[in-house]
Structure formats: structure tokens, C-alpha cells
Amino acid sequence: xxxxxxxxxxxxxxxxxxxxxxxxxxxxxxxxxxxxxxxxxxxxxxxxxxxxxxxxxxxxxxxxxxxxxxxxxxxxxxxxxxxxxxxxxxxxxxxxxxxxxxxxxxxxxxxxxxxxxxxxxxxxxxxxxxxxxxxxxxxxxxxxxxxxxxxxxxxxxxxxxxxxxxxxxxxxxxxxxxxxxxxxxxxxxxxxxxxxxxxxxxxxxxxxxxxxxxxxxxxxxxxxxxxxxxxxxxxxxxxxxxxxxxxxxxxxxxxxxxxxxxxxxxxxxxxxxxxxxxxxxxxxxxxxxxxxxxxxxxx
Amino acid sequence: xxxxxxxxxxxxxxxxxxxxxxxxxxxxxxxxxxxxxxxxxxxxxxxxxxxxxxxxxxxxxxxxxxxxxxxxxxxxxxxxxxxxxxxxxxxxxxxxxxxxxxxxxxxxxxxxxxxxxxxxxxxxxxxxxxxxxxxxxxxxxxxxxxxxxxxxxxxxxxxxxxxxxxxxxxxxxxxxxxxxxxxxxxxxxxxxxxxxxxxxxxxxxxxxxxxxxxxxxxxxxxxxxxxxxxxxxxxxxxxxxxxxxxxxxxxxxxxxxxxxxxxxxxxxxxxxxxxxxxxxxxxxxxxxxxxxxxxxxxx
Numbered sequence: 001x002x003x004x005x006x007x008x009x010x011x012x013x014x015x016x017x018x019x020x021x022x023x024x025x026x027x028x029x030x031x032x033x034x035x036x037x038x039x040x041x042x043x044x045x046x047x048x049x050x051x052x053x054x055x056x057x058x059x060x061x062x063x064x065x066x067x068x069x070x071x072x073x074x075x076x077x078x079x080x081x082x083x084x085x086x087x088x089x090x091x092x093x094x095x096x097x098x099x100x101x102x103x104x105x106x107x108x109x110x111x112x113x114x115x116x117x118x119x120x121x122x123x124x125x126x127x128x129x130x131x132x133x134x135x136x137x138x139x140x141x142x143x144x145x146x147x148x149x150x151x152x153x154x155x156x157x158x159x160x161x162x163x164x165x166x167x168x169x170x171x172x173x174x175x176x177x178x179x180x181x182x183x184x185x186x187x188x189x190x191x192x193x194x195x196x197x198x199x200x201x202x203x204x205x206x207x208x209x210x211x212x213x214x215x216x217x218x219x220x221x222x223x224x225x226x227x228x229x230x231x232x233x234x235x236x237x238x239x240x241x242x243x244x245x246x247x248x249x250x251x252x253x254x255x256x257x258x259x260x261x262x263x264x265x266x267x268x269x270x271x272x273x274x275x276x277x278x279x280x281x282x283x284x285x286x287x288x289x290x291x292x293x294x295x296x297x298x299x
Numbered sequence: 300x301x302x303x304x305x306x307x308x309x310x311x312x313x314x315x316x317x318x319x320x321x322x323x324x325x326x327x328x329x330x331x332x333x334x335x336x337x338x339x340x341x342x343x344x345x346x347x348x349x350x351x352x353x354x355x356x357x358x359x360x361x362x363x364x365x366x367x368x369x370x371x372x373x374x375x376x377x378x379x380x381x382x383x384x385x386x387x388x389x390x391x392x393x394x395x396x397x398x399x400x401x402x403x404x405x406x407x408x409x410x411x412x413x414x415x416x417x418x419x420x421x422x423x424x425x426x427x428x429x430x431x432x433x434x435x436x437x438x439x440x441x442x443x444x445x446x447x448x449x450x451x452x453x454x455x456x457x458x459x460x461x462x463x464x465x466x467x468x469x470x471x472x473x474x475x476x477x478x479x480x481x482x483x484x485x486x487x488x489x490x491x492x493x494x495x496x497x498x499x500x501x502x503x504x505x506x507x508x509x510x511x512x513x514x515x516x517x518x519x520x521x522x523x524x525x526x527x528x529x530x531x532x533x534x535x536x537x538x539x540x541x542x543x544x545x546x547x548x549x550x551x552x553x554x555x556x557x558x559x560x561x562x563x564x565x566x567x568x569x570x571x572x573x574x575x576x577x578x579x580x581x582x583x584x585x586x587x588x589x590x591x592x593x594x595x596x597x598x
Contacts (some may be wrong), residue, residue: 001442001443001444001445001521001551003521003523003552004442004445004521004523004551004552004556005551007552007553007554007555007556008552008553008556009521011553011554011557042509049444051444051447055348075448077447077448077451078442078447078451079451079452080454080455080459081454082449082450082453082454082464083448083450083451083455084412086443086446086447086488087447087576089443089484089490090443090444090446090447090484090490091443091487114458115448115452115573115575116448116551116573116574116575117573143300143303144300144385144388144389144390145300145348145350145376145389146300146303147385147389148350148376148377148382148385148389149374149376149382149414149415151381151382151385152376152377152378152379152381152382152413153379153382153414155379155381155382156378156379156382159413160379165381174592185388189385191388191389195504210302211590222300222302222303224303224306233570245557251301252304252307252415253302253303253306253307254306254307254309254310255306255310256306257303257306257307258310274414274415274416275415276414276415278550287594290348297306
């Protein structure tokens with residue numbers, strides 16, 4: 001499975017500092033590896049696939065120390081009864097009660113991934129080293145439907161991530177009205193409509209990034225409207241380089257869209273093929289912000 | 300957004316009989332379209348992206364009639380309060396209470412998708428026209444970890460689809476022991492391990508497909524072990540053509556894996572780049588089976 005992951009990361013051009021498969025850990029375990037990776041200057045984010053945690057107390061302590069310096073994202077497989085049984089057939093490990101794992105991850109600041117893509121989606125967002133210091137998110141789109149779907153995923157607590165749509169400031173709305181076409185929507189989700197151009201995206205992103213009510217930006221870029229083209233990467237980059245707030249890009253489509261996504265990735269701008277994946281990755285940045293704020297306040 | 304969807308389907312080589320964007324439906328609405336698509340011989344599955352349902356009672360009646368003949372998969376956007384508000388900015392539509400939508404979909408036999416990829420993942424599974432007549436699923440894998448993750452997704456009620464791991468019959472287990480290497484796992488999830496070959500997959504699939512305890516098969520194919528190669532498509536096809544039980548394939552990886560996925564797709568075998576997506580698609584086939592059984596019993 002590790003090789004399958006590496007292979008996947010290669011086509012998405014995600015940089016890997018080191019890849020470690022530690023087998024049935026007869027000698028070296030996850031604690032040793034975390035201690036090593038904490039000091040490894042080439043590693044910005046640590047991702048883990050775990051089936052068991054053997055020395056719980058020590059693991060939490062070391063992982064928390066690592067989390068203060070760099071984020072950890074982990075899948076803990078065998079979280080259901082049937083899954084735990086499968087783990088014990090697979091490696092002989094004891095999967096442990098999931099409530100305990102959940103509490104341990106929280107204490108250690110580990111961001112939990114549940115599905116395969118989440119592990120790398122979250123890692124890529126975190127590798128950009130921009131943190132969401134609050135949960136008020138703005139969605140910028142040129143497709144109304146895509147904006148609605150992102151909003152559903154963002155605000156739903158049961159099937160989504162339970163964050164907040166930022167309420168844009170009056171000044172922001174006034175400025176957006178000047179940038180957008182008359183039938184555009186200057187509220188959140190901000191809709192540039194089929195009249196969108198790369199330059200319009202840059203202007204809109206500059207305005208929303210300045211708004212103090214906004215903690216993070218999900219930018220949906222459908223490249224099909226006539227005014228849209230590959231320059232979108234340059235224009236979004238200009239804002240990305242100037243702001244401390246996280247910007248995540250979502251673009252759904254075929255080959256031309258995939259080229260744009262890869263170009264974003266090469267510039268270090270986290271980009272995703274589905275709006276829901278960008279929204280979930282934003283939630284990982286919010287979780288990271290919460291952990292760091294809380295850890296700092298505890299001194 | 301419709302164009303973005305079409306573009307996506309093109310690279311996945313999903314066949315489209317007809318694509319309809321009906322705008323703000325001044326004249327033609329979803330009921331007219333469903334009536335047309337019911338009779339369209341080129342259409343095996345209907346997918347819908349909806350922001351509102353105007354004539355509720357009539358919609359349910361017509362959709363139920365269609366569902367008896369061919370499956371409908373739908374995204375209803377604007378299911379949260381914030382999403383509904385975004386819908387009304389977008390098209391002026393009233394999104395309606397989600398509990399009512401949920402009940403209407405259930406009555407009409409509409410399979411609900413929540414995220415972009417689900418719409419087409421479910422449609423592709425349904426287009427193969429094999430139905431899961433029960434919820435007892437077997438997972439076949441050559442990667443232990445991938446099998447565990449699929450098991451978690453399959454059996455978890457909150458974060459997964461809440462189906463059951465089939466308890467394989469004694470005869471099945473005996474036969475599997477003869478096919479698998481000594482360190483293979485003849486229980487569910489069945490693990491062929493890194494010794495897997497395409498031929499071994501065929502033999503294993505033949506055995507589990509015969510088991511009366513099995514309603515559906517999720518086959519995870521990591522192509523990285525030394526004995527694995529592109530012949531896996533031929534070998535899985537042989538079983539797929541003979542059995543009435545649904546077989547869904549999951550393969551995670553880079554370019555060589557993507558080639559294999561596309562080859563499965565060309566043979567009409569639904570295939571997915573992540574185990575979790577295959578498991579969710581299996582749940583759509585179970586839902587379809589439940590609807591048809593219930594509808595038949597009502598006469």
C-alpha cells in the first residue's frame with residue numbers, strides 16, 4: 001500500500017522528503033520515527049498510516065512535541081470492530097478502542113484523516129504553511145452550483161466540516177460590487193459568474209483577503225467560461241504570495257483543468273479536483289490553528 | 300458546472316446518452332425530463348443536479364415510476380441553511396426543507412449523492428446493471444492495510460456506509476486455503492498478499508462469488524506486487540461476465556494504475572481510484588436492491 005501511495009503522490013507532484021515502511025516494528029517504532037522526523041529539516045509535514053499505537057503515553061508526549069513544530073496527519077486503520085479484527089489478521093496488532101485513539105490524537109495535536117485522499121489532501125494544505133486562525137471561511141466561485149455545494153460541505157456538521165461562512169464586511173461588499181458584473185454576487189459565496197476572468201479573480205481575492213472577518217479562502221475555479229484561461233494560476237499566485245491567510249483552490253474538469261491543478265501545485269498553492277476536498281482541507285487548517293492557539297495559551 | 304462535469308466524464312470515458320442543462324426552468328422542468336429519459340433507450344441511469352423541486356407530489360410519482368425501470372442518482376444542493384441561501388442568490392429557487400427532500404427521495408427510490416464524485420461513482424456502478432440483493436459484502440485485496448480501510452468504511456455507521464462484512468461459508472474458506480499462499484487470509488477481508496497474481500484473483504473471485512453468504516464483491520487490486528500485471532483486467536472480467544453479483548474494483552496508484560482503471564472501465568467493470576469510493580458505490584447498489592425488493596413486494 002505504501003508503494004501505491006508513493007505512486008499516487010508522484011503523479012500529483014507532491015514532494016516527499018522521506019518514506020518509511022517499518023513493517024511489523026520488531027525494533028524501530030512510530031515514536032523513534034517521529035523523533036527523527038521532528039529534526040529532519042526537509043520535512044514540513046508528517047503523514048502516518050497506523051494500525052496500532054503501542055506505548056500510548058509516550059506516543060502522545062512525543063507527537064505533541066512534534067506537533068508544536070510541524071503538523072502530523074494520520075490515518076488510524078482498524079477503527080471499527082470489523083476493521084480491528086482485520087488488523088489483527090494482518091499484522092497481529094491490537095487496534096485499540098477508537099475513543100481512546102481519538103482522545104490521544106486530540107491531545108497530541110494530530111490531525112486525523114479517515115479516507116485515503118484525506119491524508120495527502122490535508123498534508124498538501126498544511127505544507128503551504130498558512131494557518132487558519134479562525135473558522136470564518138469565504139468561498140469564491142465562478143459557478144453558482146459549485147459554490148452551493150461547497151457551502152453545504154462547509155457548514156454541515158453531520159456530513160460536512162461544520163465551519164462558518166464568513167460574513168463579509170460592508171466595505172468588502174462595496175468593493176466587490178465594483179469588480180463584479182451587475183449580476184454577480186458580492187456576498188459569501190462570492191460568485192463571479194460566467195463573466196469571470198483571471199484578473200477579476202485576482203481583484204476579488206485581494207479584497208476578501210483584506211477583510212478581517214475572513215480566516216481562510218476556498219477559491220473554486222471552473223476554467224470553462226469564455227474569459228477564463230491558464231493565466232488564472234498567475235493571478236491567484238499574486239494574492240497567495242502577499243497574504244498570510246490560507247488560499248485553497250478547487251477546479252473540477254477534464255484534461256485542461258488537470259493541467260491547471262498541477263500548475264497550482266507546482267507553485268505551492270494547494271489545489272483539489274473537487275470542491276468538497278478543498279473544503280475538508282480547509283478544516284484541517286482550522287484544526288491546526290486551534291491546536292497552536294491552545295498550545296500557546298498553555299505556554 | 301455542467302460543462303465541468305462533462306469534461307470530467309470524458310477523461311474517465313463514461314458514456315453519456317444525453318446531457319441537459321435546463322437553466323432556470325421557465326418552461327421545461329425536471330418532471331418533463333424524467334418522463335423523456337424513462338423512455339430513452341440509450342439511457343441506463345439518470346443523474347441529476349437539483350437546487351429545488353417545484354411540484355413535489357408529481358415529482359415523487361414520476362421519479363418512482365422511472366426508478367422502477369432505471370436508477371436515478373441525484374445531488375440536491377442547498378441542503379444546509381447557508382447552502383439554501385446561496386441557492387436563492389444563484390437561481391432564485393427555494394431549496395426546501397432537507398428532511399422533506401430526504402423523505403421524497405426515499406419514496407421515489409432516488410439514490411442520493413452528497414459530493415461531486417459520488418454522483419458519477421454511483422451512476423457507473425449502477426450502469427453495470429448488477430444489483431446487490433443484500434448487504435453482506437466480501438472484500439478481496441492484495442494489500443492488508445487497504446483491506447482494513449475498506450472494512451472500516453464498509454462497516455462504520457457514522458463515517459461509513461453501515462453494511463456488513465459477509466461471513467464466508469466453510470466450504471468457501473476451505474477452497475480459499477487451497478488457492479492462497481500459506482500466509483494469505485481466507486477470511487473476509489480475503490488477503491492474497493504480495494504473492495497475488497491475476498490468476499489467483501480469478502480463482503478467489505470465482506469462489507467468493509459462488510458463496511450464498513455474499514451479496515456483493517469489492518475487489519482491491521494494488522498492481523505493485525511482482526506477480527501482478529495488466530492481465531488482472533482479463534482475469535477479473537472472466538468472473539464479472541459469469542456472475543450476477545456486483546463486482547466493483549478499487550486500485551490506488553499512479554500512471555500504471557490509472558491505465559488499469561481505465562481498462563476496467565472500458566470493459567464495463569466499475570472501477571475507482573480509492574477503496575472508500577468503491578465501498579460507497581457498493582452501498583448505492585445495496586440501496587437499489589432494497590428499493591426494488593420493496594417496490595416488488597408492494598406490487
